[in-house]
Amino acid sequence: MDMTYAGAEPKVARRKRSAIAHYAAPYLFISPWILGFLFFTLGPLVFSLTMSFYDWPVVGERTFVGLDNYRSMLFDDPQFWESLWITVKFAAIYVPFNIIMSFLLALMLHNITFASGFFRTAFYLPSVISGVALVTIWSWIYSKEYGLLNFMLSLVGIDGPNWLGDPNLAIVAIIIASLWGLGGTMLILLTGLKAIPKELYEAATVSGVPGWAQMLFITLPMLGPMLLFTFITSIISAFQQLTIALLLTKGGPLGSTYFFAMYIYDNAFKYFDMGYAAAGSWVMFIIVLLLSLGVMRWSAAWVYYEGEVRQNDGEGHA
Amino acid sequence: MRKTLLYSALILLSALFIAPFYWTFMTAIKSTADLYQFPPVFWPSEWHWENFAAAWNKQPFGTYLTNSVIVVVFSTIGQLISSSLVAYGFARFRFPGRDPLFIVLLATMMIPWDVKMIPLYMEFNMLGWINTLKPLIVPAYFADAFFVFLLRQYIMTVPMEIDEAARMDGANAFDIYWRIHLPLMMPALVLVGTFHFMNAWNDYLGPLIFLNDQSKYTLTLGLSMFKGLHEVDVTSIAAITVVLCLPPLALFFVAQRYIMDGAVGSSVKG
Numbered sequence: 001m002d003m004t005y006a007g008a009e010p011k012v013a014r015r016k017r018s019a020i021a022h023y024a025a026p027y028l029f030i031s032p033w034i035l036g037f038l039f040f041t042l043g044p045l046v047f048s049l050t051m052s053f054y055d056w057p058v059v060g061e062r063t064f065v066g067l068d069n070y071r072s073m074l075f076d077d078p079q080f081w082e083s084l085w086i087t088v089k090f091a092a093i094y095v096p097f098n099i100i101m102s103f104l105l106a107l108m109l110h111n112i113t114f115a116s117g118f119f120r121t122a123f124y125l126p127s128v129i130s131g132v133a134l135v136t137i138w139s140w141i142y143s144k145e146y147g148l149l150n151f152m153l154s155l156v157g158i159d160g161p162n163w164l165g166d167p168n169l170a171i172v173a174i175i176i177a178s179l180w181g182l183g184g185t186m187l188i189l190l191t192g193l194k195a196i197p198k199e200l201y202e203a204a205t206v207s208g209v210p211g212w213a214q215m216l217f218i219t220l221p222m223l224g225p226m227l228l229f230t231f232i233t234s235i236i237s238a239f240q241q242l243t244i245a246l247l248l249t250k251g252g253p254l255g256s257t258y259f260f261a262m263y264i265y266d267n268a269f270k271y272f273d274m275g276y277a278a279a280g281s282w283v284m285f286i287i288v289l290l291l292s293l294g295v296m297r298w299s300a301a302w303v304y305y306e307g308e309v310r311q312n313d314g315e316g317h318a
Numbered sequence: 319m320r321k322t323l324l325y326s327a328l329i330l331l332s333a334l335f336i337a338p339f340y341w342t343f344m345t346a347i348k349s350t351a352d353l354y355q356f357p358p359v360f361w362p363s364e365w366h367w368e369n370f371a372a373a374w375n376k377q378p379f380g381t382y383l384t385n386s387v388i389v390v391v392f393s394t395i396g397q398l399i400s401s402s403l404v405a406y407g408f409a410r411f412r413f414p415g416r417d418p419l420f421i422v423l424l425a426t427m428m429i430p431w432d433v434k435m436i437p438l439y440m441e442f443n444m445l446g447w448i449n450t451l452k453p454l455i456v457p458a459y460f461a462d463a464f465f466v467f468l469l470r471q472y473i474m475t476v477p478m479e480i481d482e483a484a485r486m487d488g489a490n491a492f493d494i495y496w497r498i499h500l501p502l503m504m505p506a507l508v509l510v511g512t513f514h515f516m517n518a519w520n521d522y523l524g525p526l527i528f529l530n531d532q533s534k535y536t537l538t539l540g541l542s543m544f545k546g547l548h549e550v551d552v553t554s555i556a557a558i559t560v561v562l563c564l565p566p567l568a569l570f571f572v573a574q575r576y577i578m579d580g581a582v583g584s585s586v587k588g
Binding site: 028039 | 321324325327328331332335336337338339341342345354357358399400403404406407408411413416419422423424425426427429431433434435436437438440441457459460461463464466467468471472474475490491492495505506509513516520522523538541542552555556559562563566567570571
């Protein structure tokens with residue numbers, strides 16, 4: 001059959017078929033995610049939500065308890081509030097530091113030519129290391145007697161503290177170890193910087209726009225989508241902080257690094273109270289969701305999508 | 319002057335990022351005598367390359383390596399295909415339910431792993447997938463929300479005119495995806511591939527929960543076993559850590575060329 005032969009097919013049939021293709025196409029493109037969502041996300045979610053309304057031990061009788069898990073968590077369990085507070089503190093420091101430091105490093109790398117590949121690799125190197133390995137390395141660095149960090153401090157005459165043994169310092173130690181892996185965020189922002197058309201800067205320079213104004217009115221808005229992305233993913237990873245704390249400090253000393261994710265983990269795999277753990281994970285889910293939606297809404301003021309704006313010209317905005 | 323300052327800052331900062339890595343390598347290669355010196359030995363008196371072979375032979379690391387490679391290769395392929403298709407669907411079409419679905423997709427990124435881990439284990443158990451590599455591979459063929467979001471943001475920075483011009487020339491939706499957006503996305507795809515490689519290669523919780531037999535273990539699980547079996551065997555842990563870091567590092571060296579090409583900028587100009 002010869003599809004290129006115009007007029008071989010009645011016009012109406014052709015239009016109808018292309019109309020079906022037109023409506024089906026987007027759903028076909030997103031179908032892998034829809035299927036995955038149903039089988040690997042929604043199904044498990046419904047299951048875990050159900051569990052959260054039960055007293056659900058791993059072995060033995062399950063009993064429906066309604067909202068009891070949530071109620072006793074919020075009102076009778078001080079560990080819930082303590083671990084939540086530790087996680088909020090961690091996020092409040094980690095998220096801004098992660099983004100600002102990544103942005104500054106990306107900006108520095110974007111402004112050099114000689115050896116930029118070397119420095120980029122250097123900053124990314126830690127992100128290559130797995131959680132298990134990262135923790136092993138940092139436990140040697142923080143060691144009070146043999147540690148690299150305290151040796152460095154001794155060179156400038158400071159008697160190094162017991163990083164992982166001091167309740168005030170342990171969380172700082174975890175923040176530093178986490179920030180060590182900012183290479184991924186930096187790489188995303190650097191990719192975004194490279195994608196900004198150079199013409200914008202050339203035009204601005206010709207028109208006499210000073211550097212700080214170019215930063216404010218070209219770089220930051222054009223980087224908006226990438227900044228938003230890193231902002232949200234940083235919040236999420238901060239709230240799910242588990243591996244480092246679990247392996248480096250085990251929640252101690254004195255519960256000072258007992259993160260919310262660890263609280264859930266312990267309830268599930270230490271106390272085998274699956275229903276209670278499921279309820280805790282749903283509380284975390286809702287907090288993170290609300291925070292992220294808040295950031296998304298707020299971002300409408302400063303994120304600029306080139307594609308989206310063009311679309312609006314013709315069709316208006318939903 | 320400005321450049322000198324910039325480079326001084328970069329040298330200092332990069333030293334902070336490299337030092338722990340250097341330290342691990344030196345720990346792996348040191349003699350036992352050098353290991354517990356204080357002040358620490360920064361340049362070992364003897365280089366013990368045989369530490370690597372010794373560590374490697376303490377467990378069936380060859381088997382672990384094979385398993386890791388199978389997981390990483392097949393899941394990366396699936397991730398690149400599925401995530402880019404889905405991202406294109408969300409970025410370039412208006413269809414009933416798009417915005418609510420996209421919010422759902424974003425929401426899935428925010429689901430703590432704890433919520434899904436127990437029910438997923440039961441689901442895979444029902445399918446008979448426990449103690450096989452399937453739970454670590456198959457989900458990658460159903461698009462990861464994180465990567466879809468990243469690729470969608472990337473596609474949206476490409477002007478709509480490019481799509482419209484192609485449509486005028488008679489290209490259908492798949493052509494536009496395959497011939498225009500896929501090549502334009504290449505830097506972001508390399509980024510996604512690199513990230514996914516790291517995630518799959520370094521994944522610890524997944525293998526821990528879904529695999530039982532030592533013959534199915536991946537490298538990270540092997541390394542963590544080391545921590546249990548030989549708590550004080552610092553040299554071997556460091557040696558395996560170094561080995562574990564080599565493939566992702568090599569990939570990064572290959573990938574960074576693509577990431578830095580800035581294909582989007584040049585194509586939009588033309």
